[in-house]
Amino acid sequence: MSTAKVATASTTLKRKTAQDAAPVAETAEELIDLFVDAPLSEEEDEEGSDNSSSSADEEEQDGGVEENGERETDEVEKESDDEDEDGESDDSSEYSDLGEEDSSNEEESETEDGTAEEKPEKGLSKKRSSEKTAADISPASPVAGPSKPAAETDVHAVRADPAEYDIDSSDEEDLRNTIGNVPMEWYNDYPHLGYDWEGKKILKPAKGDELDRFLKRMDDPEFWKTVHDKSTGQDVVLSNEDVDLIMRLQQGKLTGQGDPYEPYEDVFSGEVMKTSLVTRPPHKRSFIPSLLEKEKVGKLVHAIKMGWIKPWKPQTDSTEEPEPQFYALWEKEKTEDPQSKSARARERNATKAPKMKLPGHAESYNPPPEYLLTDEEKKKRLEQDPEDRTLDFVPRSYPSMRLTPSWMPLARERLDRCLDLYLCPRKTVLKVHVNPEDLIPKLPKPKDLMPFPTVQAIIYRGHTGIVRGISVHPDGQFFASGGDDSTIRIWEVSTGRCFKTFTAPDKVVSVAWCPKADVCLLAAACGNDLLFFNPEIGDKLVCSNTDRLLGELDLSVAPTGGIASFLDVNDAERAVGLRLKLRHTKKVTSISWHGKGDYFSTVAGDSGGQVVLHQLSRLRSQTPFKKLTLVQKALFHPLKPFFFVCTQRSVRIYDLSKNLLKKVLQPSCSTVSSIAIHPKGDNVLVGSYDSRLCWFDLDSSVKPYQTLRHHNNGVRQVVFHNRYPLFASCSDDGSVIISHGMVYNDLNEFPLIVPVKQLKGHIKDGESGLAVLDCQFHPHQPWIFSAGADKTIRLFV
């Protein structure tokens, strides 16, 4: 009842001024008492009046007419009359009924409390309006539980500040402004806000600007709870209780006062008593159909008939195009959902199959003899049409179940099932899911594998023909080259200066420095000869030592007549640097030195030939592998006494200390062109003319560990770097490919092979189809020299 009142009270609480305090003080007190007592008295009243629900309804309907405050004083006397008199109905006035009851209660209390008698009228009118607001909010819930506590809240609030409340009833709108319920904006242009009781203008209070407001906000600690009252233009500071109350209301909590758990009192009981508490018989009206309703219904029916009212929503507008509806044709699951309506209907409406007839005695494997057919019957049965026969089978008798003809297949089938169960594998086979990307090895970025040669630095020009072979001096200051122009040239690495030139009698195919540290000796393959030069570069002591060592050799004891023989040189040749000749019977195609610089091997023959092993200190030559022909290259193992002979199809590894064939590598390519051994000795790289590069791990297999196909044409040379984990291959396609080839000391780890750079620079010689014929790494720096068919040698760093 009074929840709404609390809300209004909280906003109007502080508006009361001392000015109108005195006259209504007592009324306020009464009002408080009234509110406190009201539910109780109501209850009593209800108990008294509600004998039956119908009678209660009746009463509610009755009281509604009264709206005039003056008449209410007489209400008590007239009540009984009204009940009879009031024929006309007014459905909407529930609250007036309540108000009526309250007024009667009030009168009772007034009579009890004699002090209130002087101001009955004003008190009543105020109270009435308060009741109205209360009823407005909760008209249909007379049973409101918290109504009483709410009333109490009000009481508390009022009692907390009686001086303020003396002047005013709790729910009254601010009385100082009499303009009524009009928007305050209407007064925006006027200096006043409205009119007071006397009709005098209420002037707008002086209003500060934004700055004042801001300062106030900063200075005034109570600013946050200051509220602007539009109707008076005043700022009202809310008390702490008000703020607390507002916050509680905003949070939807109880007001925090009173007991929220009071026992529920069913004021308007719905219970129907067996005997009416009042003697009044039910009203005649409760039996007769309401004329008013009939009239109303009639009007509605007429309106519907005439089409004024549409009782249901019209169907879809014809002007609007119906939205296209799409059906999921293939959405099987939805239709076959057992929960779907149609599926359930189908299930429900399914025609059940007729029940099988139970087997009779005739079906038994051993029927009683009377069921068995006699011969006559059998004959008769045969004569009958199939549809006329009583049984569609001939009953037969067997002494036991096992002898029935169906027994055997059945037993067989059962056995098979059992065997199936018994023999089937119990393990589920796991299917392997392989992500193809996981199979690609994770290669490091070339940038992380620096240093390796990337750019061309120096071009060594001077040769007038194709450069066939190069060899870098172990010191790294010079390198030698030989080519088709029948010259052997010594170059200074850092400047590109051609330091010395030696003229050879024939085209130079290959050059190689003696790896021995204390000699300066260059071997060059030139026609059938192997020429030994002392270019006299580098340390002078070494050069003189070389000459001394060569001078000590006694050529007279050197064997002659074999496949190769050592020859002395004449003075003219000695003057140009030539020191020794080794003449073969066939053309020499390649040379390779043993690491200690005493032994060396040559391959003699026009296109692949025989391997000849030589010893420089004793001037001896031998051909240990006479059966091997078509040899491409021969190489010494850097650390162990192994010898690699590279034929066109395979690489044969001989153990020189034991004189036996150790291994044959199968490079699976057509023609092997070149071979290089890793400085650690466990890996071999083989290049072939079908543009393939095969990496062998000698410890693991005779098949290639990895085959690289990065060149577009035949590979001419492969080479490992002595210090850096690099290898390179040069090809007829004009490029040198540098690869990172890391061999780990851990035997379980596979070598890491990453191609890092393709170096281009050489121009392909159109005539011969050759491009890069040789490449060699610098012994100390990550640099590579390449010899090209374009008559140049290039250095890439």
Place this chain on the structure above:
Amino acid sequence: MAKRKSVETSSGMAVDEPVPDLSDVFIQVRLTTKSSKFALPDVPYSLPGVTKSADLNIVINQLLGEYAAEQWIPVEFDFLINGEILLQSVGEYIYERKIPSENVLEIEYIEHLPAPEPEASLDHPDWVSAVQMLDDCILTGCYDNQVRVWTRKGALVLAHAAHISPVRAVAWVNVSDTEGSFLTSSHDQTVALWSLENRKTQHAAVTPKAFYRGHAASVDGLAVSPDAQKFCSVSFDKMVKIWSLSDTPSVESEETVEPAEKKLKGDGKKLTKTPEATLSGHKEAVSCCAWTAPSEIITASWDHSIKIWDVELGGMSRQLDGTKAFLSISYSPLSKLLISGATDRIVRLYDPRSNEGSIVKIGFASHMGWVSSVAWSPTNENLFISASYDKLMKMWDVRSPKSPVYDMAGHSDKILCSAWSNTNLLLSGGADNDLKMFSADV
């Protein structure tokens, strides 16, 4: 032959990302200078963001013209902001370095360096491998085993077959009005001290004073100590050797090793000297050396390191590691900084004294080939030259690392050596048998 680097190209190189519209940006600048000749009143000016060096030049010349008493001849200026030469517009500079445009930007203007004037080209019969100039004497080493002395004007004083192999390095010890002495080193593993007499007359002659033997490979670098009492030589045999230049030979070794040498050098055995100290530590060929103090040398090597040696103690005091083989270094006594040329085309600036931050202070990247030679200006602490196998010699200002100040073209093959003399003559010799001279007005 010498061309001014255009401002546009260098600014285009510097800015990669799009620069916001600078036309409506105005920047407060204060123009300062250290030379009193060009001083202007200390007033801040507001300049549009698109202002470039050329516009600033006009502004300053106009202002100077207003304040000047007589007729003003326009002078070209360069502009420094925070010690860096302005190459792009002021707005772009500010944008790149994220300097708030509200600040007053201090721009210092210095007189613009005039372009080096190409002078005579000295023809040689073979590759010029080494060059050095002291006062008015030019000394060149050549691949025809000879050393030549030239005058400032380019006239050949004399040529002398100093070695039996190509000369690798030359160095002046001293030069007086009539005579001088110099050192040469060669592929024949020796260093020789020569005295030059009557150098301004027709009877100029060279006599050997001493032969320094001990290296086992070509001697690639020579450096005379600041007090001219010692010199150091570096060789391909990984050794650094210190020799004494004083006239009283410390060790007179009787010639034992080289009978072939004896014939060539006549009375060479008397003159042979042995090293005072040998500093070993480099793992590869040592390519270049320089003195930084009377008892400290710096050497650069192919083993990717620069080592600082204390000559008195005979040991290494510090090592600066690089990533590529070093070909040349130069030390400036003015700025106490070190520059190096390497096989990766980048000239790098080091501060040998600092231990903080990265070793390389600035990288100057513009060359397209190996940087064979670098040299500091003896008079200007900000300028140096670098010569490269890409046939160009470049003059750099430390304050503008992004582009060289001048490119000096002219060679038709690799440049092998370069020098900046104390008379501000720039020299470069190369594989085209030429020695080019440029006079720099620094």
